[in-house]
Amino acid sequence: MDITSSLQNAEALLNLWMHGMDYPDLSRIDVTLPPRELKSAVSILKKAHWGYLSAITGLDRPAPAPTAQDSANVPAPDGAIEVLYQFCEGAAVLTLRVSVPYSAAIIPSICSIIPYATLYEREAMELFGVTFKNTPDSDRLVLPDDWPVGVYPLRKSFTGFTDAQKEEMVE
Amino acid sequence: MESLANQKKFIVPIGPQHPALKEPGHFEFTVDGEIITGASVRLGYVHRGIEKGTESRTWIQNLYLLERICGICSHVHALAYALGVEKLGNVDVPPRAQAIRTLVAEMERIHSHLLWLGVAAHEGGFDTLFMYTWRDRETVMDLLEGLTGNRVHYSVNVLGGVKVDVDEKQADAIRRGVDFLEERTKYYMKVVTTDETFLGRTRGVGKMTTEQADELGTVGPTGRASGLTRDIRVDAPYAAYPLYPVQVVTGTSGDLLERFIVRIKELYETYRLIRLILDKMPTGELTARIPRRIPENEAISRVEAPRGELFYFLKSNGSEMPERIKVRTPSICNWSSVINFAVGLKLADMPMVLSGMDPCFSCNDRLVVVNRPTGSQVWTWEELRQYGINYYR
Numbered sequence: 001m002d003i004t005s006s007l008q009n010a011e012a013l014l015n016l017w018m019h020g021m022d023y024p025d026l027s028r029i030d031v032t033l034p035p036r037e038l039k040s041a042v043s044i045l046k047k048a049h050w051g052y053l054s055a056i057t058g059l060d061r062p063a064p065a066p067t068a069q070d071s072a073n074v075p076a077p078d079g080a081i082e083v084l085y086q087f088c089e090g091a092a093v094l095t096l097r098v099s100v101p102y103s104a105a106i107i108p109s110i111c112s113i114i115p116y117a118t119l120y121e122r123e124a125m126e127l128f129g130v131t132f133k134n135t136p137d138s139d140r141l142v143l144p145d146d147w148p149v150g151v152y153p154l155r156k157s158f159t160g161f162t163d164a165q166k167e168e169m170v171e
Numbered sequence: 172m173e174s175l176a177n178q179k180k181f182i183v184p185i186g187p188q189h190p191a192l193k194e195p196g197h198f199e200f201t202v203d204g205e206i207i208t209g210a211s212v213r214l215g216y217v218h219r220g221i222e223k224g225t226e227s228r229t230w231i232q233n234l235y236l237l238e239r240i241c242g243i244c245s246h247v248h249a250l251a252y253a254l255g256v257e258k259l260g261n262v263d264v265p266p267r268a269q270a271i272r273t274l275v276a277e278m279e280r281i282h283s284h285l286l287w288l289g290v291a292a293h294e295g296g297f298d299t300l301f302m303y304t305w306r307d308r309e310t311v312m313d314l315l316e317g318l319t320g321n322r323v324h325y326s327v328n329v330l331g332g333v334k335v336d337v338d339e340k341q342a343d344a345i346r347r348g349v350d351f352l353e354e355r356t357k358y359y360m361k362v363v364t365t366d367e368t369f370l371g372r373t374r375g376v377g378k379m380t381t382e383q384a385d386e387l388g389t390v391g392p393t394g395r396a397s398g399l400t401r402d403i404r405v406d407a408p409y410a411a412y413p414l415y416p417v418q419v420v421t422g423t424s425g426d427l428l429e430r431f432i433v434r435i436k437e438l439y440e441t442y443r444l445i446r447l448i449l450d451k452m453p454t455g456e457l458t459a460r461i462p463r464r465i466p467e468n469e470a471i472s473r474v475e476a477p478r479g480e481l482f483y484f485l486k487s488n489g490s491e492m493p494e495r496i497k498v499r500t501p502s503i504c505n506w507s508s509v510i511n512f513a514v515g516l517k518l519a520d521m522p523m524v525l526s527g528m529d530p531c532f533s534c535n536d537r538l539v540v541v542n543r544p545t546g547s548q549v550w551t552w553e554e555l556r557q558y559g560i561n562y563y564r
Contacts (some may be wrong), residue, residue: 025258025467027407051399052388054473055482055499086471086484091407093471116388116507119212120499134492142215153223 003027006051006092013048014096017041030095035107036099042085051089051133052111056120058083058128060155061099079107082130100130103160109135127154183518187553198510202518210513212506220446223230225496228504229467230256231330233493238500243286246272246279247476249328254409255485256330257470262461266453268332269411274448275319276410276474277441278345281311281352283477284434284441287529288359291431294522295372296560300362304384307355314348317341332458342449353442355542358437362430368455371563377516377524379508380425387508391479393528396433397425403475408476415447427527434529464491478529519562522555525533 063078085096101131106158123143129152201209237250285308292300339391418496422429467485479501488494
């Protein structure tokens with residue numbers, strides 16, 4: 001199947017659920033989904049045998065720093081974690097983009113549909129602090145056992161440990 | 172072992188340290204007698220935070236950092252990254268540079284496949300084959316050193332091209348080396364497919380159907396031995412592969428033996444490609460200019476590493492440093508497949524099944540057999556290997 005028909009096929013399959021769509025280049029389609037639609041979208045791709053899940057990429061999108069004009073009374077906007085599910089079919093790449101705010105960083109796990117997503121989900125969980133609801137295994141995968149709870153190294157806000165955290169780790 | 176035999180079920184943690192081989196990792200196998208009933212993996216013993224590190228280094232510095240992700244397939248990492256950055260920067264790389272990148276990528280595949288063949292033979296107790304393959308692997312290591320100056324991190328790429336050229340003298344040396352290796356590879360094919368003792372460890376072991384391979388998300392030669400026709404060099408040709416088309420090698424039976432055969436056949440294909448590249452090398456420049464600041468965008472770069480698809484996601488923000496770089500190595504795909512696939516296999520087959528997948532494989536110093544709830548017994552990886560060999564004696 002050539003790239004264009006793969007991409008069009010993906011677009012047709014996901015038409016019902018998408019909240020936004022973009023063709024960033026000739027071989028890619030980006031589809032924005034609300035978290036609650038993720039599992040339906042992944043199921044339909046799997047049923048239609050559209051490619052395979054190649055990667056789950058986390059992206060930190062912190063809120064912009066408050067400027068002088070912002071009133072002190074307005075609560076600071078919440079940052080968001082974006083999770084990209086990259087599917088490949090031949091040369092075509094489909095990205096499902098799901099964005100959740102820091103305060104409710106919960107995305108349904110897709111392991112019931114694609115069991116091998118477990119390692120990808122575990123990695124994103126530790127490094128970005130996203131919860132994958134109902135993921136079968138949430139043990140540490142890559143971070144050390146004494147890594148402090150609630151510190152997510154791939155968030156932009158992480159620039160090193162505080163002294164208190166260092167001490168905690170030594171203990 | 173007697174007391175162990177009375178227990179119905181025990182857990183076998185393997186790892187994490189093993190000084191003799193490549194990398195540390197920790198697996199836990201739950202076993203019922205000889206049969207594995209569950210498996211899990213814990214990685215991270217060599218997690219270096221490279222993805223985070225890229226965010227505070229310039230695009231150029233990252234080329235050298237990312238090349239050091241792996242000491243076996245270093246070139247493909249630099250290649251995938253460079254191709255991604257060139258996509259972001261809208262830079263057209265000269266054809267000669269792309270051909271040289273492809274040449275080095277294929278030479279790297281030779282060294283990686285020969286290294287794997289040796290490791291796999293060793294795990295099966297066939298040390299003669301291990302010695303032979305590693306001796307012959309030196310041929311391609313020397314050629315790489317002659318071409319690039321380095322044995323491991325060749326550092327061939329720059330953003331926008333390559334920094335080494337191939338002259339006629341080097342091309343002849345590579346041709347001679349490839350001729351020699353092709354003869355040796357034919358011999359390995361004969362050994363692997365006719366040695367009855369070795370066949371006892373590989374034929375029908377760890378069989379994976381095409382459906383299973385697809386379901387478990389395997390990539391590279393492991394998937395192709397089960398009939399999956401996934402090869403990025405063919406599916407989405409990059410660098411100079413559009414000029415030098417690759418014949419994808421697949422197998423049907425999906426057992427360990429087939430994984431040996433597929434990798435050896437891939438070596439033949441690699442020798443053919445190298446000769447073709449050397450005979451039809453485009454002329455021209457080696458580099459194109461690339462801006463220091465990369466315009467804001469996202470790019471995906473996929474290449475076929477010796478172990479399968481290597482996936483890079485790059486996001487730029489218009490500055491001299493990337494916003495985010497995500498690396499998904501082929502080994503993590505094959506890890507997921509191992510932990511799902513191990514169930515139902517024999518413990519004695521695990522050293523071979525693990526190395527048969529050619530995961531950039533975390534080898535294992537301690538094998539602790541925990542006999543719950545009465546206590547534990549410690550094995551080394553060496554003892555597990557020996558256990559496997561004795562089992563088939």
